[in-house]
Amino acid sequence: MALVNKLRCEYKENPIGIDIRHPRISWQIQSDTRSWLQSAYHIQISQDPSFSRLLWDSAKVHTDQSIHVELTALVWQPGGRYYYRVKVWSDQGEETDWSDPAFWEMGLLDVQDWQAAWISAPIGLWGAESCPLLRRTFQVNKPVKSARIYATSLGLYEMLLNGRRVGDYYFTPGWTSYKHRLQYQTYDVTELLSTGGNALGAVLGNGWYKGKLTGKHRPNVYGERSAFLMQLHIQYENGTKDVIMTDSDWKTAESPILMSELYDGETYDARLEKTDWSMSGYDDAEWMVVDTLPHAKDALLAQENEPVRKIEEIPPVALLTTPSGETVIDLGQNMVGWVRFTVQGHSGQEVTLQHAEVLDRDGNFYTDNLRNAKQTIRYVLRGGEPETYEPRFTFQGFRYVKLNGFGAKIQLAQFTGIVLHSDMERTGDFQCSDPLVNQLQHNILWGQKGNFLDVPTDCPQRDERLGWTGDAQMFIRTSAHLMNVAPFFSKWLHDLAADQLASGGVPFVIPHVLSENSHSSAAWGDAAVICPWEIYQLYGDKRILEQQYESMKAWVEYIHRQGENTFLWNTGFHFGDWLGLDSKPGSYIGATDRDFIATAFYAHSVSLLAKTAKVLKKDHDAESYMELHTQIRNAFQQEFVTLGGRLSVPTQTAHVLALMFELVDGNAKERAAHKLVELLEESEFHLTTGFVGTPYLNLVLSQTGHTDAAYKLLFQTDYPSWLYQVTKGATTIWEHWDGIKEDGSFWSTDMNSFNHYAYGAVGEWLYRCVAGIQVDEDAPGYKHFHIKPLPGEGLTWVEASLESMYGLIHSAWRRLEDQSMDIRVSIPPNTMATVHLPNAKETILRENGLALGQSEGIQAIKPSDLGVSLTLGSGTYRFTY
Numbered sequence: 075m076a077l078v079n080k081l082r083c084e085y086k087e088n089p090i091g092i093d094i095r096h097p098r099i100s101w102q103i104q105s106d107t108r109s110w111l112q113s114a115y116h117i118q119i120s121q122d123p124s125f126s127r128l129l130w131d132s133a134k135v136h137t138d139q140s141i142h143v144e145l146t147a148l149v150w151q152p153g154g155r156y157y158y159r160v161k162v163w164s165d166q167g168e169e170t171d172w173s174d175p176a177f178w179e180m181g182l183l184d185v186q187d188w189q190a191a192w193i194s195a196p197i198g199l200w201g202a203e204s205c206p207l208l209r210r211t212f213q214v215n216k217p218v219k220s221a222r223i224y225a226t227s228l229g230l231y232e233m234l235l236n237g238r239r240v241g242d243y244y245f246t247p248g249w250t251s252y253k254h255r256l257q258y259q260t261y262d263v264t265e266l267l268s269t270g271g272n273a274l275g276a277v278l279g280n281g282w283y284k285g286k287l288t289g290k291h292r293p294n295v296y297g298e299r300s301a302f303l304m305q306l307h308i309q310y311e312n313g314t315k316d317v318i319m320t321d322s323d324w325k326t327a328e329s330p331i332l333m334s335e336l337y338d339g340e341t342y343d344a345r346l347e348k349t350d351w352s353m354s355g356y357d358d359a360e361w362m363v364v365d366t367l368p369h370a371k372d373a374l375l376a377q378e379n380e381p382v383r384k385i386e387e388i389p390p391v392a393l394l395t396t397p398s399g400e401t402v403i404d405l406g407q408n409m410v411g412w413v414r415f416t417v418q419g420h421s422g423q424e425v426t427l428q429h430a431e432v433l434d435r436d437g438n439f440y441t442d443n444l445r446n447a448k449q450t451i452r453y454v455l456r457g458g459e460p461e462t463y464e465p466r467f468t469f470q471g472f473r474y475v476k477l478n479g480f481g482a483k484i485q486l487a488q489f490t491g492i493v494l495h496s497d498m499e500r501t502g503d504f505q506c507s508d509p510l511v512n513q514l515q516h517n518i519l520w521g522q523k524g525n526f527l528d529v530p531t532d533c534p535q536r537d538e539r540l541g542w543t544g545d546a547q548m549f550i551r552t553s554a555h556l557m558n559v560a561p562f563f564s565k566w567l568h569d570l571a572a573d574q575l576a577s578g579g580v581p582f583v584i585p586h587v588l589s590e591n592s593h594s595s596a597a598w599g600d601a602a603v604i605c606p607w608e609i610y611q612l613y614g615d616k617r618i619l620e621q622q623y624e625s626m627k628a629w630v631e632y633i634h635r636q637g638e639n640t641f642l643w644n645t646g647f648h649f650g651d652w653l654g655l656d657s658k659p660g661s662y663i664g665a666t667d668r669d670f671i672a673t674a675f676y677a678h679s680v681s682l683l684a685k686t687a688k689v690l691k692k693d694h695d696a697e698s699y700m701e702l703h704t705q706i707r708n709a710f711q712q713e714f715v716t717l718g719g720r721l722s723v724p725t726q727t728a729h730v731l732a733l734m735f736e737l738v739d740g741n742a743k744e745r746a747a748h749k750l751v752e753l754l755e756e757s758e759f760h761l762t763t764g765f766v767g768t769p770y771l772n773l774v775l776s777q778t779g780h781t782d783a784a785y786k787l788l789f790q791t792d793y794p795s796w797l798y799q800v801t802k803g804a805t806t807i808w809e810h811w812d813g814i815k816e817d818g819s820f821w822s823t824d825m826n827s828f829n830h831y832a833y834g835a836v837g838e839w840l841y842r843c844v845a846g847i848q849v850d851e852d853a854p855g856y857k858h859f860h861i862k863p864l865p866g867e868g869l870t871w872v873e874a875s876l877e878s879m880y881g882l883i884h885s886a887w888r889r890l891e892d893q894s895m896d897i898r899v900s901i902p903p904n905t906m907a908t909v910h911l912p913n914a915k916e917t918i919l920r921e922n923g924l925a926l927g928q929s930e931g932i933q934a935i936k937p938s939d940l941g942v943s944l945t946l947g948s949g950t951y952r953f954t955y
Contacts, residue, residue, distance in 0.1 A: 223306050229281045342463060427453075471829050915955065
């Protein structure tokens with residue numbers, strides 16, 4: 075019997091506080107029956123979880139759609155909760171029971187719904203870096219049915235209600251293009267209210283809004299005053315309502331947090347703590363009245379992406395005394411978050427924790443690569459009993475922590491690493507027979523954990539931590555295998571569109587906090603087109619294309635206006651093949667001509683825009699951009715391909731891009747593929763590619779029939795290679811291939827991050843080619859997909875999984891001692907897959923011991939260049955040959 079489960083609204087399980095006018099719901103189907111396809115659905119919506127009274131009934135809708143079903147029939151009320159349930163029918167006539175109910179809850183939908191005032195501590199009361207406390211009391215004298223808080227801030231905030239923390243979100247309200255978009259969060263606080271006196275409290279931090287940003291430590295990028303905005307909506311059992319809000323009735327006082335900066339850390343003086351300050355009985359007679367500010371509310375919108383949460387805890391693995399006599403704890407993992415610690419001592423005693431990613435070659439604590447980021451926690455004890463502390467408004471990127479002031483009797487149990495990142499659902503995994511490759515996969519995952527903290531940052535430790543567009547587009551498909559990144563990137567792409575220049579140019583970083591001229595490099599600005607297309611492909615999310623289409627189009631038109639020839643891009647600043655190993659001495663930019671790279675990405679973005687226009691049925695645009703793509707491609711060939719079919723730019727990256735973006739064909743394509751392998755042979759199968767070429771290198775090799783060369787690259791363990799970092803003890807991906815050199819010295823001090831996910835894009839090849847899980851461009855979201863594993867020398871088994879919108883996809887292959895193959899695949903209900911079995915012959919191929927003609931679920935059998943190609947319905951299959 076099939077079941078309908080995993081109901082989701084806008085990717086989320088029972089979300090509260092959304093403001094999407096036409097929410098979309100998705101579900102999965104669980105069935106052991108092979109080839110299970112949905113033929114119809116039935117949706118019911120009610121404000122009663124028993125569904126005794128319906129608001130809307132779809133009746134039976136004949137369609138196989140089970141993801142992103144848009145609900146347009148009703149007008150949703152602010153704060154309203156809506157329950158929904160689903161039943162489906164199979165194409166064989168099976169009818170499921172109703173699913174368990176799920177729900178979503180609307181937030182505040184219009185600016186008129188906000189009655190509260192922005193409040194702030196008066197200017198000049200305390201230091202500019204101090205984090206003020208805010209509070210007010212109120213009465214509850216009737217039984218409460220439900221209570222919701224809607225809150226946001228200029229800066230960061232943490233809320234308390236009757237002494238208890240509200241919610242488990244951190245770094246709220248998140249980082250957006252604040253002038254255009256400011257998120258608010260919704261909290262269910264029904265259980266936190268008390269009969270009688272109640273108190274609300276909040277602490278404000280500088281955060282991204284007014285804290286110091288960029289390598290220049292610029293303060294007040296968005297504004298000079300932190301402020302708080304909140305409404306508490308209480309619904310009583312008798313049907314009446316109250317709204318408690320921020321207004322002039324609130325008071326403020328200095329907090330023990332004397333300084334809190336994202337880069338520099340936090341200073342906390344426990345002697346200044348105010349016991350029970352967020353309780354109703356606290357005496358706040360000496361507190362000051364807050365200022366109310368005339369700040370606008372028209373940029374407010376509900377939280378779009380998953381919030382940052384505490385995800386896991388890591389105990390230290392070692393207590394070290396370095397050659398310099400420093401006391402250092404080792405967490406064993408380069409991580410992002412902070413350390414929770416316990417200390418006991420006398421009043422006024424100060425302890426400090428400094429954070430670093432690596433030790434130097436002598437084993438001493440090393441912070442030069444942090445540049446001006448101090449990453450230091452200072453804590454002044456109140457004295458007496460043991461005191462436990464963890465920061466609120468800062469995060470560090472680190473593996474090692476230097477301790478000062480703790481005394482001689484330090485125990486590792488005093489310290490715990492707290493890992494924080496956007497709480498994205500883990501969706502994929504990759505394991506294989508080689509432990510070094512498994513560690514590489516671990517490093518890729520932890521690079522994502524460390525850099526997906528509300529925005530996709532380049533690095534999480536030095537004085538940067540910015541949403542670099544190039545890094546994001548290079549890594550997006552890899553990231554989507556490991557976690558559900560659709561809401562995360564949707565939110566970030568909305569900020570990209572908001573910060574996009576009137577000319578269509580795209581800033582280097584999103585949100586845009588660099589200089590006015592810091593925009594529109596090829597491969598960086600192309601994130602405006604590449605990222606929405608990838609989200610559509612991987613999640614079947616057509617809405618992201620609709621929302622971003624004008625942004626995508628504006629970027630392409632910006633490029634079209636550049637250059638002396640509108641079909642080549644040969645003007646402006648470009649990062650080129652950033653950090654390419656074939657760079658000239660003293661340069662970070664690889665040897666591949668920048669106009670070659672720019673024109674290649676120009677062609678690629680135009681191609682994706684044409685496809686997007688076709689999906690959206692913008693037929694005129696689709697035809698126009700297809701023609702433009704042809705013209706760019708022709709111009710590229712005239713400019714960069716000789717009459718004999720040779721690329722005029724003789725670098726690995728040039729050949730990779732020409733092949734990946736299909737800019738050459740016929741003899742030129744064959745020559746480019748052959749030449750790429752020649753270049754690798756000349757370097758003894760070591761790459762010279764940088765940020766632009768590396769993500770595509772192994773993919774191109776496999777696509778052109780040179781998977782053996784891709785495997786050789788993968789298994790190199792000396793510099794430069796992915797596994798070189800692993801052999802040097804890396805637990806995340808490095809910014810530089812030789813961040814730590816063979817002799818233990820460092821590549822540089824000014825730009826040497828040890829948690830920089832861009833080169834982790836090799837994960838895409840591991841999932842798509844080694845394990846073989848590939849989306850079908852014509853059936854996005856894995857409605858139809860391919861499993862096309864490419865076994866190679868060095869691995870005896872591989873296993874990978876991906877939780878798609880439809881359910882679990884699984885691919886595993888094992889080469890047995892007699893060289894026979896055992897391949898297992900799982901295909902979720904309501905999907906189909908084409909499975910390509912390498913070197914298989916139909917006559918000897920067996921599925922669960924049966925000849926193919928006797929096996930259910932196999933709908934087509936064809937010979938292929940690789941071996942045998944099978945069209946399969948849903949189910950779990952085991953092939954041996």
